Amino acid sequence: MKDNEKFYELEKKIRALPEPDYDKKFTKETQDNIHENLLQIARVYDKKKKRAAIMKKISVGLASIAAFVLISILTIPIIGLDSNQQGQPGKGEPTVDKNKDKEDIDQNKHEENLYENAEYGFSFTLPVSWEGYQIVSDSWEGISTDQQQIENGQILLIRHPDWTEEKPRQDIPIMIFTLKQWSSLQNGEFHIGAAPIGPTLLGQNTEYVFALPARYNFAFLEGYEEVETIIENNPLQPKNVVK
Numbered sequence: 001m002k003d004n005e006k007f008y009e010l011e012k013k014i015r016a017l018p019e020p021d022y023d024k025k026f027t028k029e030t031q032d033n034i035h036e037n038l039l040q041i042a043r044v045y046d047k048k049k050k051r052a053a054i055m056k057k058i059s060v061g062l063a064s065i066a067a068f069v070l071i072s073i074l075t076i077p078i079i080g081l082d083s084n085q086q087g088q089p090g091k092g093e094p095t096v097d098k099n100k101d102k103e104d105i106d107q108n109k110h111e112e113n114l115y116e117n118a119e120y121g122f123s124f125t126l127p128v129s130w131e132g133y134q135i136v137s138d139s140w141e142g143i144s145t146d147q148q149q150i151e152n153g154q155i156l157l158i159r160h161p162d163w164t165e166e167k168p169r170q171d172i173p174i175m176i177f178t179l180k181q182w183s184s185l186q187n188g189e190f191h192i193g194a195a196p197i198g199p200t201l202l203g204q205n206t207e208y209v210f211a212l213p214a215r216y217n218f219a220f221l222e223g224y225e226e227v228e229t230i231i232e233n234n235p236l237q238p239k240n241v242v243k
Contacts, residue, residue, distance in 0.1 A: 115158060120176055121205045121241035124158065127230065132161035140175055140213070142190040151190050153177055155213070160223055170224040174236070175199050175211045182209040202231075205238040 113126040113133065126133060136159050142151035158172040177185065184190060185198060192199065192213075199211035212231065217224040 117156070118242070120208050120210075121239045122174075122203065122208075122210055123237045123239065124172075124174070125233075125235040125237075126158065127226075130158075130160060134159040134161070134163075136171070138173075140192055142181075142185065142192045144190045145188070149190065151181055151184070153181060168221055170217060170219075170221040170227045172227055172230065173213050173216050174202065175213055177209040177211065179204070179207070179209060182211075202236045203238040205240050207241045210236055210238065 112128055113130050115124040115126060115133070115135070117123070136157040138155040138157055140153050140155050142153075144150070154176045156174045156176065158174070160169040160171070163169045163171070182204070185192070193215075195214040197214045199213055202210040202212055204210060217227065
């Protein structure tokens with residue numbers, strides 16, 4: 001029922017009240033009765049209005065709950081399902097494809113070359129771009145301070161596959177010292193070349209010391225920067241010599 005209809009209904013009920021006798025003097029009791037009747041009619045109207053408002057709120061609330069339940073029914077099964085399963089809820093932690101990890105490890109292994117020297121006991125890791133490298137043997141000589149004794153040893157040159165005589169590239173030189181030779185060199189008992197600094201230690205095992213010659217890259221051949229980067233990554237790993 002609309003508000004104007006309710007107003008007319010209230011007006012109709014008020015008009016239905018007994019018409020007062022204007023020839024007689026109103027007593028207080030009569031006035032109180034009329035006032036009470038008007039209040040009762042107003043209370044009934046107010047109760048109906050409040051009941052309608054409450055029912056409206058309840059209807060809205062029920063509609064909201066129904067909408068939430070409907071959305072939940074439609075969305076929860078979709079959200080709760082593992083995308084890798086058909087109609088089955090996901091359980092536990094995501095599975096890891098161990099075979100894929102193994103493939104990644106194998107792929108990483110193929111992305112590098114490993115040179116191993118069993119004679120002196122060490123390995124040297126090279127980039128994949130060095131596939132087809134060569135090992136060239138050379139030697140070093142050291143002169144004692146009194147010019148009487150000459151020390152010597154071997155240098156192994158790891159040579160890039162693109163190296164040619166017409167266009168040489170930077171080698172990776174590895175000097176081989178016995179423990180005694182290295183100790184004598186450190187004590188200043190002999191020197192190698194005219195450089196004021198000695199070789200740089202790369203590593204050692206129980207028999208030999210491996211070192212990088214001083215000023216090995218001062219010719220600034222092609223690839224010298226790459227060799228510097230390789231050396232910075234500690235590619236040489238000593239191993240005990242098996243006799």
